Amino acid sequence: MNILVLGAGGRENAFCWKLSKSKLINKIYAAPGNAGTQNYAENHNISVNDFKKIKSLVIDKEIKMVLVGPEEPLVKGIHDYFLNDDSIKDVHVIGPQKKGALLEGSKSFAKEFMIRNNIPTAKYFKVNENNINEGNLFLEKLSPPYVLKADGLAAGKGVLILNNLIEAKIELRKMLIDQKFGDASKNVVIEEFLEGIELSCFILTDGKNYINFPMAKDYKKIGEGDTGLNTGGMGAISPVPFVSKEFKNKIDKEIIKPTIFGLKKEKIPFRGFIFFGLIKVKDQPKVIEYNVRMGDPETEAVLPRIKNDFGKILISLVNDNLKFIKMKFLKDSAATIVSVSGGYPSKYEKGKEIKGLERKTESIIFHCGTIKKSNKVLTNGGRVLAVTSFGKDFKMAVSKSYKSIENINYKGSYYRKDIGFDL
Ligand code: AMP
Ligand code: GLY
Numbered sequence: 001m002n003i004l005v006l007g008a009g010g011r012e013n014a015f016c017w018k019l020s021k022s023k024l025i026n027k028i029y030a031a032p033g034n035a036g037t038q039n040y041a042e043n044h045n046i047s048v049n050d051f052k053k054i055k056s057l058v059i060d061k062e063i064k065m066v067l068v069g070p071e072e073p074l075v076k077g078i079h080d081y082f083l084n085d086d087s088i089k090d091v092h093v094i095g096p097q098k099k100g101a102l103l104e105g106s107k108s109f110a111k112e113f114m115i116r117n118n119i120p121t122a123k124y125f126k127v128n129e130n131n132i133n134e135g136n137l138f139l140e141k142l143s144p145p146y147v148l149k150a151d152g153l154a155a156g157k158g159v160l161i162l163n164n165l166i167e168a169k170i171e172l173r174k175m176l177i178d179q180k181f182g183d184a185s186k187n188v189v190i191e192e193f194l195e196g197i198e199l200s201c202f203i204l205t206d207g208k209n210y211i212n213f214p215m216a217k218d219y220k221k222i223g224e225g226d227t228g229l230n231t232g233g234m235g236a237i238s239p240v241p242f243v244s245k246e247f248k249n250k251i252d253k254e255i256i257k258p259t260i261f262g263l264k265k266e267k268i269p270f271r272g273f274i275f276f277g278l279i280k281v282k283d284q285p286k287v288i289e290y291n292v293r294m295g296d297p298e299t300e301a302v303l304p305r306i307k308n309d310f311g312k313i314l315i316s317l318v319n320d321n322l323k324f325i326k327m328k329f330l331k332d333s334a335a336t337i338v339s340v341s342g343g344y345p346s347k348y349e350k351g352k353e354i355k356g357l358e359r360k361t362e363s364i365i366f367h368c369g370t371i372k373k374s375n376k377v378l379t380n381g382g383r384v385l386a387v388t389s390f391g392k393d394f395k396m397a398v399s400k401s402y403k404s405i406e407n408i409n410y411k412g413s414y415y416r417k418d419i420g421f422d423l
Contacts, residue, residue: 004029006048007069010368010386011296014303016040022311035377036367048073051081068095071293075105092318096292100270103290107149107189110290117262120286123192129176147191152184196281199240200298207270209322214238214305214329216298224418231345235419236301236336237394251285300366300386301336305329332390335397342412344382352379356408363389363404394420
Protein backbone atom coordinates (compact mmCIF):
# COMPACT_ATOMS: atom_id res chain seq x y z
CA MET A 1 0.00 0.00 0.00
CA ASN A 2 1.21 3.53 -0.81
CA ILE A 3 0.76 6.06 1.98
CA LEU A 4 0.88 9.85 2.16
CA VAL A 5 2.01 11.56 5.36
CA LEU A 6 0.73 15.14 5.65
CA GLY A 7 2.82 17.66 7.56
CA ALA A 8 6.33 19.03 7.81
CA GLY A 9 7.55 18.51 11.35
CA GLY A 10 9.42 16.11 13.58
CA ARG A 11 6.23 14.15 14.14
CA GLU A 12 5.89 13.51 10.40
CA ASN A 13 9.59 12.59 10.14
CA ALA A 14 8.99 10.03 12.91
CA PHE A 15 5.91 8.68 11.10
CA CYS A 16 7.90 8.23 7.86
CA TRP A 17 10.83 6.65 9.71
CA LYS A 18 8.57 4.12 11.45
CA LEU A 19 6.55 3.40 8.28
CA SER A 20 9.78 2.77 6.38
CA LYS A 21 10.29 -0.27 8.62
CA SER A 22 6.85 -1.68 7.81
CA LYS A 23 6.53 -4.83 5.71
CA LEU A 24 3.10 -3.74 4.50
CA ILE A 25 3.86 -0.26 3.20
CA ASN A 26 5.08 0.03 -0.33
CA LYS A 27 5.92 3.64 -1.04
CA ILE A 28 5.81 6.61 1.32
CA TYR A 29 4.99 10.14 0.17
CA ALA A 30 5.17 13.28 2.30
CA ALA A 31 3.56 16.67 1.74
CA PRO A 32 5.21 19.02 2.20
CA GLY A 33 7.68 17.06 4.37
CA ASN A 34 11.18 18.25 5.28
CA ALA A 35 14.80 17.24 4.70
CA GLY A 36 14.30 14.38 7.18
CA THR A 37 11.16 12.85 5.65
CA GLN A 38 13.07 12.87 2.36
CA ASN A 39 15.25 10.06 3.71
CA TYR A 40 12.22 7.74 3.73
CA ALA A 41 9.59 9.37 1.54
CA GLU A 42 9.14 11.23 -1.71
CA ASN A 43 8.40 14.84 -0.75
CA HIS A 44 5.86 16.95 -2.64
CA ASN A 45 5.74 20.65 -1.98
CA ILE A 46 2.00 20.86 -1.30
CA SER A 47 0.41 22.63 1.67
CA VAL A 48 -1.50 20.44 4.13
CA ASN A 49 -4.53 22.66 3.54
CA ASP A 50 -4.52 22.47 -0.27
CA PHE A 51 -7.04 19.63 -0.55
CA LYS A 52 -7.31 19.88 -4.35
CA LYS A 53 -3.59 19.37 -4.89
CA ILE A 54 -3.53 16.59 -2.30
CA LYS A 55 -6.33 14.87 -4.22
CA SER A 56 -4.36 15.06 -7.49
CA LEU A 57 -1.26 13.63 -5.80
CA VAL A 58 -3.29 10.79 -4.26
CA ILE A 59 -4.81 9.83 -7.61
CA ASP A 60 -1.57 10.26 -9.52
CA LYS A 61 0.54 8.13 -7.14
CA GLU A 62 -2.16 5.54 -6.35
CA ILE A 63 -2.04 6.39 -2.66
CA LYS A 64 -4.49 4.37 -0.57
CA MET A 65 -3.96 5.90 2.85
CA VAL A 66 -3.44 9.46 4.10
CA LEU A 67 -2.00 9.92 7.59
CA VAL A 68 -2.75 13.47 8.71
CA GLY A 69 -0.11 14.92 11.07
CA PRO A 70 -1.35 18.37 12.16
CA GLU A 71 -4.82 19.41 13.34
CA GLU A 72 -5.54 22.23 10.90
CA PRO A 73 -6.51 20.17 7.83
CA LEU A 74 -8.67 17.94 10.06
CA VAL A 75 -10.51 20.90 11.57
CA LYS A 76 -10.92 22.28 8.02
CA GLY A 77 -12.47 18.97 6.96
CA ILE A 78 -9.93 17.04 4.89
CA HIS A 79 -11.50 13.72 5.86
CA ASP A 80 -14.98 14.94 4.85
CA TYR A 81 -13.51 16.28 1.58
CA PHE A 82 -12.27 12.79 0.70
CA LEU A 83 -15.55 11.10 1.69
CA ASN A 84 -17.57 13.53 -0.43
CA ASP A 85 -15.62 12.92 -3.62
CA ASP A 86 -16.36 9.69 -5.50
CA SER A 87 -12.88 9.54 -7.02
CA ILE A 88 -11.13 9.42 -3.61
CA LYS A 89 -13.79 8.29 -1.15
CA ASP A 90 -12.16 4.86 -0.79
CA VAL A 91 -8.82 6.33 0.25
CA HIS A 92 -8.39 5.79 4.00
CA VAL A 93 -7.86 9.04 5.84
CA ILE A 94 -6.36 8.65 9.34
CA GLY A 95 -7.71 11.53 11.39
CA PRO A 96 -11.30 12.40 12.32
CA GLN A 97 -13.94 14.11 10.23
CA LYS A 98 -14.86 17.73 11.00
CA LYS A 99 -17.31 16.81 13.75
CA GLY A 100 -14.76 14.75 15.72
CA ALA A 101 -12.00 17.28 15.04
CA LEU A 102 -14.06 19.79 17.06
CA LEU A 103 -12.66 18.09 20.16
CA GLU A 104 -9.53 20.06 19.35
CA GLY A 105 -10.99 22.77 17.10
CA SER A 106 -13.39 24.15 19.70
CA LYS A 107 -12.45 24.33 23.38
CA SER A 108 -16.11 24.89 24.33
CA PHE A 109 -17.26 21.86 22.30
CA ALA A 110 -14.63 19.78 24.11
CA LYS A 111 -15.70 21.11 27.51
CA GLU A 112 -19.39 20.47 26.85
CA PHE A 113 -18.53 16.95 25.61
CA MET A 114 -16.56 16.27 28.82
CA ILE A 115 -19.35 17.53 31.06
CA ARG A 116 -21.99 15.45 29.20
CA ASN A 117 -19.83 12.37 29.57
CA ASN A 118 -18.64 12.86 33.13
CA ILE A 119 -14.99 13.24 32.24
CA PRO A 120 -12.92 15.00 34.92
CA THR A 121 -11.77 18.47 33.83
CA ALA A 122 -11.43 22.03 35.18
CA LYS A 123 -14.56 24.07 35.96
CA TYR A 124 -15.30 26.50 33.14
CA PHE A 125 -17.56 29.20 31.77
CA LYS A 126 -18.08 30.07 28.11
CA VAL A 127 -18.23 33.76 27.20
CA ASN A 128 -18.98 35.78 24.07
CA GLU A 129 -19.29 39.55 23.54
CA ASN A 130 -22.86 39.48 24.86
CA ASN A 131 -22.17 38.05 28.31
CA ILE A 132 -18.85 39.59 29.30
CA ASN A 133 -20.31 40.70 32.64
CA GLU A 134 -21.18 37.13 33.55
CA GLY A 135 -17.67 36.18 32.51
CA ASN A 136 -16.24 38.80 34.84
CA LEU A 137 -18.43 37.51 37.68
CA PHE A 138 -17.15 33.98 37.05
CA LEU A 139 -13.57 35.29 37.16
CA GLU A 140 -14.29 36.96 40.52
CA LYS A 141 -15.37 33.64 41.98
CA LEU A 142 -12.11 31.94 40.96
CA SER A 143 -8.80 32.30 42.70
CA PRO A 144 -5.69 33.27 40.71
CA PRO A 145 -4.10 32.41 38.37
CA TYR A 146 -6.83 32.84 35.76
CA VAL A 147 -6.98 30.76 32.58
CA LEU A 148 -8.47 32.27 29.41
CA LYS A 149 -8.70 30.18 26.25
CA ALA A 150 -9.64 31.26 22.75
CA ASP A 151 -12.35 28.82 21.69
CA GLY A 152 -10.93 28.16 18.21
CA LEU A 153 -7.52 27.17 16.84
CA ALA A 154 -4.95 29.90 17.45
CA ALA A 155 -1.70 28.21 16.40
CA GLY A 156 -1.00 27.11 19.98
CA LYS A 157 -1.06 30.70 21.26
CA GLY A 158 -4.66 31.05 22.37
CA VAL A 159 -4.23 30.21 26.08
CA LEU A 160 -3.48 33.01 28.55
CA ILE A 161 -2.62 32.41 32.19
CA LEU A 162 -2.85 35.59 34.26
CA ASN A 163 -2.03 36.24 37.89
CA ASN A 164 -4.13 39.31 38.41
CA LEU A 165 -7.92 39.71 38.25
CA ILE A 166 -7.89 43.15 36.64
CA GLU A 167 -5.45 41.98 33.99
CA ALA A 168 -7.64 38.91 33.36
CA LYS A 169 -10.71 41.11 32.82
CA ILE A 170 -8.76 43.39 30.43
CA GLU A 171 -7.44 40.40 28.44
CA LEU A 172 -10.93 38.89 28.29
CA ARG A 173 -12.20 42.09 26.64
CA LYS A 174 -9.23 42.14 24.26
CA MET A 175 -9.97 38.59 23.19
CA LEU A 176 -13.72 39.09 22.72
CA ILE A 177 -14.01 42.70 21.54
CA ASP A 178 -10.64 43.46 19.94
CA GLN A 179 -10.44 39.94 18.49
CA LYS A 180 -6.95 39.43 19.87
CA PHE A 181 -6.88 35.97 18.24
CA GLY A 182 -9.17 36.86 15.32
CA ASP A 183 -12.25 34.67 14.91
CA ALA A 184 -10.71 32.10 17.26
CA SER A 185 -11.45 34.34 20.27
CA LYS A 186 -15.05 35.28 19.37
CA ASN A 187 -15.84 32.82 22.13
CA VAL A 188 -13.62 32.37 25.15
CA VAL A 189 -13.50 29.60 27.72
CA ILE A 190 -12.60 30.77 31.23
CA GLU A 191 -11.20 27.95 33.33
CA GLU A 192 -10.34 27.16 36.89
CA PHE A 193 -6.54 26.81 37.19
CA LEU A 194 -5.45 23.27 37.98
CA GLU A 195 -2.30 22.73 39.99
CA GLY A 196 -0.38 19.57 39.16
CA ILE A 197 2.00 17.88 36.77
CA GLU A 198 1.09 17.43 33.10
CA LEU A 199 1.41 14.37 30.89
CA SER A 200 0.43 13.37 27.36
CA CYS A 201 -1.60 10.24 26.77
CA PHE A 202 -2.27 8.79 23.30
CA ILE A 203 -4.70 6.33 21.80
CA LEU A 204 -5.55 5.25 18.27
CA THR A 205 -9.24 4.55 17.81
CA ASP A 206 -11.86 3.60 15.23
CA GLY A 207 -14.52 5.20 17.42
CA LYS A 208 -15.36 1.88 19.12
CA ASN A 209 -12.11 0.10 19.93
CA TYR A 210 -8.82 1.69 20.83
CA ILE A 211 -5.20 0.85 21.47
CA ASN A 212 -2.90 2.70 23.84
CA PHE A 213 0.35 4.20 22.68
CA PRO A 214 3.05 4.90 25.27
CA MET A 215 2.54 8.03 27.35
CA ALA A 216 5.01 10.89 27.39
CA LYS A 217 5.90 14.02 29.29
CA ASP A 218 6.44 17.10 27.18
CA TYR A 219 8.34 20.33 28.03
CA LYS A 220 6.49 23.30 26.55
CA LYS A 221 8.35 26.34 27.86
CA ILE A 222 11.34 27.82 26.06
CA GLY A 223 13.40 28.40 29.21
CA GLU A 224 15.05 26.08 31.69
CA GLY A 225 13.06 25.38 34.83
CA ASP A 226 9.86 25.71 32.73
CA THR A 227 10.12 29.46 32.35
CA GLY A 228 9.42 31.94 29.55
CA LEU A 229 7.16 31.66 26.54
CA ASN A 230 5.24 28.57 25.44
CA THR A 231 6.61 26.69 22.43
CA GLY A 232 5.40 23.72 20.44
CA GLY A 233 7.53 21.56 22.76
CA MET A 234 11.23 21.52 23.66
CA GLY A 235 11.63 17.90 24.66
CA ALA A 236 9.81 14.74 25.68
CA ILE A 237 10.32 11.68 27.81
CA SER A 238 8.57 8.33 27.55
CA PRO A 239 7.42 6.48 29.63
CA VAL A 240 6.35 8.91 32.33
CA PRO A 241 8.08 7.88 35.57
CA PHE A 242 5.27 9.03 37.88
CA VAL A 243 2.53 7.04 36.11
CA SER A 244 1.90 3.95 38.24
CA LYS A 245 -0.22 1.02 37.14
CA GLU A 246 -3.07 2.28 39.33
CA PHE A 247 -2.86 5.77 37.86
CA LYS A 248 -2.85 4.36 34.32
CA ASN A 249 -5.94 2.27 35.11
CA LYS A 250 -7.63 5.38 36.45
CA ILE A 251 -6.89 7.21 33.18
CA ASP A 252 -8.32 4.30 31.20
CA LYS A 253 -11.43 4.00 33.33
CA GLU A 254 -12.26 7.64 34.03
CA ILE A 255 -11.03 9.36 30.87
CA ILE A 256 -10.36 7.15 27.86
CA LYS A 257 -13.32 4.77 28.13
CA PRO A 258 -15.88 7.54 28.80
CA THR A 259 -14.47 9.48 25.83
CA ILE A 260 -14.93 6.52 23.47
CA PHE A 261 -18.34 5.81 24.98
CA GLY A 262 -19.30 9.47 24.47
CA LEU A 263 -18.21 9.41 20.82
CA LYS A 264 -20.33 6.31 20.22
CA LYS A 265 -23.34 7.61 22.13
CA GLU A 266 -23.23 10.97 20.38
CA LYS A 267 -22.71 9.34 16.99
CA ILE A 268 -19.49 11.18 16.32
CA PRO A 269 -17.46 9.07 13.88
CA PHE A 270 -13.81 9.01 14.81
CA ARG A 271 -10.90 7.27 13.16
CA GLY A 272 -7.53 8.49 14.28
CA PHE A 273 -5.44 9.53 17.23
CA ILE A 274 -6.70 11.13 20.39
CA PHE A 275 -4.06 12.90 22.42
CA PHE A 276 -5.30 13.60 25.93
CA GLY A 277 -3.46 16.52 27.49
CA LEU A 278 -3.76 15.49 31.13
CA ILE A 279 -2.84 16.93 34.49
CA LYS A 280 -2.32 14.91 37.65
CA VAL A 281 -3.98 16.79 40.49
CA LYS A 282 -2.97 14.87 43.63
CA ASP A 283 -4.00 11.36 42.50
CA GLN A 284 -6.71 12.48 40.10
CA PRO A 285 -6.13 12.69 36.33
CA LYS A 286 -8.02 15.55 34.66
CA VAL A 287 -8.25 16.56 31.02
CA ILE A 288 -6.67 19.91 30.16
CA GLU A 289 -7.40 19.47 26.47
CA TYR A 290 -8.10 17.03 23.68
CA ASN A 291 -6.04 16.94 20.50
CA VAL A 292 -7.08 14.89 17.50
CA ARG A 293 -3.58 14.03 16.38
CA MET A 294 -0.28 12.88 17.82
CA GLY A 295 1.87 15.35 19.77
CA ASP A 296 5.12 16.88 18.65
CA PRO A 297 7.77 16.23 20.05
CA GLU A 298 6.01 13.38 21.92
CA THR A 299 5.74 11.29 18.72
CA GLU A 300 9.51 11.33 18.38
CA ALA A 301 9.82 9.75 21.86
CA VAL A 302 6.75 7.49 21.66
CA LEU A 303 6.99 5.84 18.22
CA PRO A 304 10.57 4.58 18.69
CA ARG A 305 9.35 2.68 21.79
CA ILE A 306 6.70 0.79 19.83
CA LYS A 307 7.84 -2.61 18.63
CA ASN A 308 4.82 -3.30 16.39
CA ASP A 309 4.77 -2.73 12.64
CA PHE A 310 3.19 0.76 12.36
CA GLY A 311 1.88 0.03 8.85
CA LYS A 312 0.09 -3.03 10.20
CA ILE A 313 -1.44 -0.99 13.01
CA LEU A 314 -2.85 1.56 10.54
CA ILE A 315 -4.12 -1.10 8.13
CA SER A 316 -5.81 -2.91 11.03
CA LEU A 317 -7.42 0.36 12.05
CA VAL A 318 -9.05 0.92 8.67
CA ASN A 319 -10.04 -2.76 8.27
CA ASP A 320 -11.86 -2.85 11.63
CA ASN A 321 -9.22 -5.16 13.09
CA LEU A 322 -7.86 -2.91 15.78
CA LYS A 323 -9.03 -5.27 18.51
CA PHE A 324 -6.58 -7.91 17.29
CA ILE A 325 -3.54 -5.67 17.76
CA LYS A 326 -1.44 -6.37 20.83
CA MET A 327 0.83 -3.45 21.49
CA LYS A 328 4.42 -4.17 22.47
CA PHE A 329 6.62 -1.43 23.91
CA LEU A 330 10.36 -1.27 24.53
CA LYS A 331 11.09 -1.34 28.27
CA ASP A 332 13.81 1.28 27.82
CA SER A 333 13.09 4.96 28.26
CA ALA A 334 13.28 7.34 25.33
CA ALA A 335 14.27 10.99 25.64
CA THR A 336 13.85 13.56 22.89
CA ILE A 337 15.63 16.90 22.97
CA VAL A 338 14.52 19.59 20.52
CA SER A 339 17.01 22.07 19.12
CA VAL A 340 15.56 25.38 17.92
CA SER A 341 16.53 28.50 15.99
CA GLY A 342 17.79 31.40 18.13
CA GLY A 343 14.90 33.73 18.99
CA TYR A 344 12.17 31.07 18.74
CA PRO A 345 9.27 31.15 19.70
CA SER A 346 9.46 34.87 18.81
CA LYS A 347 11.31 36.13 15.71
CA TYR A 348 14.04 33.90 14.32
CA GLU A 349 16.01 33.49 11.11
CA LYS A 350 15.92 30.59 8.66
CA GLY A 351 18.38 29.27 6.10
CA LYS A 352 21.33 28.44 8.40
CA GLU A 353 23.41 25.47 7.28
CA ILE A 354 23.23 22.50 9.66
CA LYS A 355 26.56 20.72 10.09
CA GLY A 356 27.35 17.38 11.72
CA LEU A 357 24.27 15.47 10.61
CA GLU A 358 26.41 12.81 8.93
CA ARG A 359 28.36 11.98 12.14
CA LYS A 360 27.89 8.52 13.61
CA THR A 361 25.50 8.64 16.52
CA GLU A 362 23.65 6.36 18.94
CA SER A 363 20.60 8.62 18.64
CA ILE A 364 17.87 9.02 16.06
CA ILE A 365 17.96 12.49 14.53
CA PHE A 366 14.49 13.58 13.45
CA HIS A 367 14.15 16.74 11.39
CA CYS A 368 11.52 19.33 12.33
CA GLY A 369 12.08 22.59 10.43
CA THR A 370 14.68 21.74 7.77
CA ILE A 371 14.98 21.91 4.00
CA LYS A 372 17.49 20.49 1.55
CA LYS A 373 18.99 22.95 -0.95
CA SER A 374 21.93 22.18 -3.26
CA ASN A 375 22.78 19.15 -1.15
CA LYS A 376 22.96 21.19 2.04
CA VAL A 377 20.50 20.87 4.92
CA LEU A 378 19.30 24.30 6.06
CA THR A 379 17.16 25.42 8.98
CA ASN A 380 13.63 26.19 7.87
CA GLY A 381 11.60 26.69 11.04
CA GLY A 382 11.62 27.46 14.75
CA ARG A 383 12.03 23.91 15.91
CA VAL A 384 14.84 22.44 13.80
CA LEU A 385 15.78 18.95 15.03
CA ALA A 386 14.51 16.42 17.57
CA VAL A 387 17.14 14.03 18.88
CA THR A 388 15.91 10.80 20.47
CA SER A 389 17.94 8.28 22.47
CA PHE A 390 17.21 5.28 24.66
CA GLY A 391 18.45 4.32 28.10
CA LYS A 392 17.71 2.03 31.03
CA ASP A 393 16.12 5.07 32.64
CA PHE A 394 15.20 8.51 31.33
CA LYS A 395 18.35 10.11 32.75
CA MET A 396 20.59 7.85 30.70
CA ALA A 397 18.47 8.48 27.63
CA VAL A 398 18.60 12.24 28.18
CA SER A 399 22.39 12.29 28.55
CA LYS A 400 22.84 10.30 25.31
CA SER A 401 20.64 12.78 23.45
CA TYR A 402 22.71 15.68 24.81
CA LYS A 403 25.90 13.99 23.67
CA SER A 404 24.51 13.63 20.15
CA ILE A 405 23.03 17.11 19.95
CA GLU A 406 26.41 18.67 20.83
CA ASN A 407 27.82 17.28 17.58
CA ILE A 408 25.28 19.09 15.43
CA ASN A 409 25.76 22.79 14.79
CA TYR A 410 24.04 25.67 13.09
CA LYS A 411 24.22 29.39 13.75
CA GLY A 412 22.04 30.44 16.66
CA SER A 413 21.03 26.95 17.79
CA TYR A 414 19.49 26.62 21.26
CA TYR A 415 18.18 23.73 23.32
CA ARG A 416 17.07 23.30 26.91
CA LYS A 417 19.67 21.54 29.02
CA ASP A 418 17.26 20.45 31.75
CA ILE A 419 14.77 18.11 30.08
CA GLY A 420 13.49 15.76 32.80
CA PHE A 421 14.57 18.14 35.59
CA ASP A 422 11.25 17.83 37.44
CA LEU A 423 10.97 14.05 37.48
P1 AMP B 1 -3.77 24.09 25.98
O1 AMP B 1 -3.51 24.82 24.69
O2 AMP B 1 -5.21 23.94 26.35
O3 AMP B 1 -2.95 22.83 26.07
O4 AMP B 1 -3.09 24.96 27.11
C1 AMP B 1 -1.74 25.27 27.07
C2 AMP B 1 -1.12 25.08 28.41
O5 AMP B 1 -1.75 25.93 29.36
C3 AMP B 1 -1.30 23.67 28.98
O6 AMP B 1 -0.36 22.77 28.54
C4 AMP B 1 -1.18 23.95 30.46
O7 AMP B 1 0.18 24.05 30.82
C5 AMP B 1 -1.81 25.28 30.61
N1 AMP B 1 -3.23 25.15 31.02
C6 AMP B 1 -4.30 25.11 30.22
N2 AMP B 1 -5.43 24.98 30.94
C7 AMP B 1 -5.06 24.95 32.23
C8 AMP B 1 -5.78 24.83 33.47
N3 AMP B 1 -7.11 24.76 33.53
N4 AMP B 1 -5.06 24.81 34.61
C9 AMP B 1 -3.70 24.90 34.58
N5 AMP B 1 -2.98 25.03 33.46
C10 AMP B 1 -3.64 25.05 32.29
N1 GLY C 1 3.63 18.87 22.29
C1 GLY C 1 2.30 19.33 22.39
C2 GLY C 1 1.52 19.27 21.16
O1 GLY C 1 1.85 18.60 20.21
O2 GLY C 1 0.47 19.90 21.11
